[in-house]
């Protein structure tokens with residue numbers, strides 16, 4: 001192991017450059033396209049309605065519009081699922097850096113589709129564009145954290161990997177600001193909302209040209225030690241990278257010595273089946289906690305709560321700010337408070353919060369004071385979510401499996417998350433139209449179920465070795 005004060009194990013200009021090239025380029029697409037559809041939704045829904053009329057000769061009724069709107073927002077998650085499923089193949093064929101580089105081709109295709117949707121009056125083209133950007137984001141979500149952790153020295157891996165999540169929350173915030181009607185979220189300029197991300201793709205293509213491929217990939221997949229050494233010399237800004245080389249080679253040998261574990265192996269062994277169920281449920285819990293309902297439809301919620309004019313949109317931007325701040329705070333919280341505790345506080349709190357939210361929304365128009373309670377409850381919800389449920393499931397999945405089972409577990413857990421996200425986003429507007437504020441009661445029930453599940457089954461993983469955790473399920 002290299003010594004603690006070894007300069008090669010610290011941040012340097014070139015490593016930071018590589019982190020920015022990878023995280024800013026890909027995290028931006030993921031966060032921006034998640035958040036972009038919310039603020040200008042009235043403008044976009046009207047466009048869908050008008051476009052439908054010019055294509056099919058009649059205007060839409062509310063339920064068709066809700067369904068089509070749900071599809072436009074959620075088709076991105078179908079793409080994301082597909083992208084997530086091909087991360088492994090892409091990383092093996094092109095390398096993490098190569099994969100990120102060529103992934104920008106999908107941004108180009110998606111931008112063309114979404115950019116021309118209005119000029120050629122086609123809502124189908126818009127939906128196809130959202131699908132392509134979804135594939136791009138699914139790939140980014142796998143490749144980017146992989147690249148970030150593989151270019152970083154061991155001592156920095158945790159911190160650097162979380163940069164991706166941080167860029168996502170910041171990009172959601174940027175998308176919300178861009179969507180304001182006097183920025184781009186109006187009838188004339190909204191196509192530019194979907195064209196703007198191309199600049200981040202161009203930025204990434206250019207900056208990645210100056211970065212090296214992941215040394216881990218060069219050794220492990222390509223078997224090219226010379227290139228791996230060159231890459232490490234670049235990333236560490238040091239001519240002596242022998243310590244890193246030795247470490248990477250031994251990590252690689254250790255991984256290759258492990259047997260390959262398939263899904264059916266995992267299902268058959270109790271010791272692997274239980275964590276597999278935990279991994280899937282925790283991903284479902286993250287999405288079915290109601291976060292997407294709150295984020296995607298917050299502007300709507302605030303309007304229903306009685307906010308007038310631009311105020312609902314500012315409140316939504318406030319949510320974005322709180323989300324960014326809490327994501328930063330949560331990086332410390334998980335180390336201090338423990339994963340299980342934060343998850344329990346989060347899901348218990350969200351159950352109570354959504355219960356109160358659905359009641360206050362229902363009575364909101366009878367009292368001048370209640371709309372403000374709605375807004376406060378929404379903010380508390382975001383704080384509770386971002387403190388634990390937002391980030392913990394992603395790394396909890398990696399913490400409850402050993403190196404041999406981890407890739408298979410992750411390749412099931414991540415698509416589960418995208419699919420759950422798809423279901424919530426697709427069905428929420430329709431259910432909301434049907435039962436109004438009581439839609440949040442569904443999340444109350446689910447949050448209670450998840451709370452009990454976590455209480456009974458999820459182990460605390462903080463400061464514990466993987467063998468110790470696994471021994472619980474013997």
Ligand SMILES: *[C@@H]1O[C@H](CO)[C@@H](O)[C@H](O)[C@H]1NC(C)=O
Nearest residue numbers: 049050059060061062063065
């Ligand atoms: C679609 O537009 C027409 C004409 O402006 C309008 O009457 C109708 O209510 C709109 N449909 C929905 C679901 O908003």
